[in-house]
Structures are given as C-alpha cells and as structure tokens.
Amino acid sequence: MSTSDPQAPAVAVLPVTAAAAARAEAIAERLGVACLDPEQADAPDELLLVRVDNRIELRPPCSWGLPDFHIDYLSGALGHRLRQGVHAAPMLARACGVRGRSCPHILDLTAGLGRDGMLLASLGCQVTLVERQPLVGLLLEDALLRAAQALPWVRERVELIVTDALESSDLPVCEVAYLDPMFPARDKTAQVKKEMQLFHRLVGRDSDSDRLLERARGLAHQRIVVKRPRKAPFLANRPPSGSITGKTTRYDIYPVT
Ligand SMILES: C[S@@+](CC[C@H](N)C(=O)[O-])C[C@H]1O[C@@H](n2cnc3c(N)ncnc32)[C@H](O)[C@@H]1O
Known part of the structure; x- marks a missing residue:
C-alpha cells in the first residue's frame, strides 16, 4: 500500500x-x-x-484498532546494541564482510525501520539507506535526526534516500548491497506483533522483490547479501554461493564478479 x-x-x-x-x-x-x-x-x-x-x-x-507507530533507535534492546557497537550483530556483520577495521560501504536497498542499517553503521560502516514508502521514509528521517543527537556517528555515517530502488537511476555504487524485502508469513501462527502491524499494512508484501537481486548487481562491486527467514526459498530462486544461518534468520551471500 x-x-x-x-x-x-x-x-x-x-x-x-x-x-x-x-x-x-x-x-x-x-x-x-x-x-x-x-x-x-x-x-x-x-x-x-x-x-x-x-x-x-x-x-x-x-x-x-492498532497502536500508534514510530521509529526509535535510542531505547530498548536496539538502543543498547547501537551504543555498544563492536559485537552488536555478529552474523549480519560476517555476512556483509565487516571484519575488524574493514568496514565496507553498505547500500541497504530495503531500509524499512533501518535497524539492520543502523547496526552496520554502529560497527563503523558507511550506510546508505533506501526506502520507497514515503511515510516510512519520513519516520526514518525523524528517528535518524533524534538518534544523531545522542550518537554522533549517525550524522557521519548514515545517509537516507527515499526512493524506489527499482526505479531510481541515482543510487550510489557501493561495496555491498543489502536486501531484506518483506517475506509473507508462512502460516497463520506466524502472526505479526500488534505494534508492527501498521508498518506491515503500509509497506505491503514487496511482491516485486525478486527484481531487487538483479538491480543490486548493478550497484554492488563486492557482494550482495539477502536476509531471509531461515527456511525461506532463495530470492528469485537463485542459489547463493554461501549462507550464514541462525535460529530464525538466514543471510545468503552472492559475490559480485
Ligand atoms: C522487511 S523491511 C526491511 C527491514 C530492515 N532490514 C530493518 O532492519 O528494519 C522491507 C522494507 O523494504 C522496502 N522496500 C521494498 N522494496 C523496495 C524498493 N524497491 N526500493 C526501496 N525500498 C523497498 C519496503 O518498503 C520495506 O520498508
């Protein structure tokens, strides 16, 4: 929607x-x-x-019948992880090739709430967030402004572009393109938490997400990383060259040659 x-x-x-x-x-x-x-x-x-x-x-x-919705990077578990930096997201960091001082520039083509992008930025990466839903873009911009007051690295490392990654010809070429499109719930028991339902209603199902893999190829010169639920099929049915799998999430890695 x-x-x-x-x-x-x-x-x-x-x-x-x-x-x-x-x-x-x-x-x-x-x-x-x-x-x-x-x-x-x-x-x-x-x-x-x-x-x-x-x-x-x-x-x-x-x-x-849904609660109000905003984005916040300063409170709760995410706020804690963002302040902590170093070990904030080990699987995500490994998948994106963040090692010690090696911090690639990440082009997050499906920014959403910006959580993954912010975690990568907290580790030292330059991150360009791309989001196409204008209201989500506005909430992101607002949350980034507030976060920058407490976390000085936000202003230095995080950039937001509100546009459709499949349509825009103005996106920067980066080392790593990161994709985390919406994935439809597998069954009725996988209910979305009430506080996330408004977000889900706004962004819909990203039914065009298979096209993002090809788009990302033209924008990354090292690798593309796709986040999926652990047992989900590969994006665009294209097998990656490797995956990092956790309890609920899988990161598929596509080197760009
Ligand atoms: C599952 S959310 C991403 C969550 C994000 N990784 C996080 O950590 O908060 C997917 C988001 O990608 C956005 N999106 C999907 N396709 C897009 C495209 N072609 N261009 C820009 N944004 C897109 C959707 O609007 C949605 O907000």
Missing part, C-alpha cells in the same frame, strides 16, 4: 502543539496531504501523522 493507493485512507498531518505546526505544514506539503488543525482531530478514518513531544508518530484510523 502506498499513499497513492486508492484503498488507502487519506493521510493528514496533525500538529499537536503550536510549535510543531510549521514542521507539520512542511511535511504535509511534501506528502501532498492535508495539515489538520488540532480541533479537527476527531477524524477517525484518517491515518494521521502526529508530532508528539520531539518525535513524529503515525496514528492509524480508529477502526484499525
């Missing part, structure tokens, strides 16, 4: 405080959506983009 999807509810930007109004108006203009007055807030069928305290949140229509 995208903001232009006829099935999608309208998106409105709701400035909660007067101070947030100017920023909210700029965001609304960028997305081509309405900027609501706080008095109009009881618009239950709209997906609202709301400025709360110092962050931007998405507030789903009441009928969806």
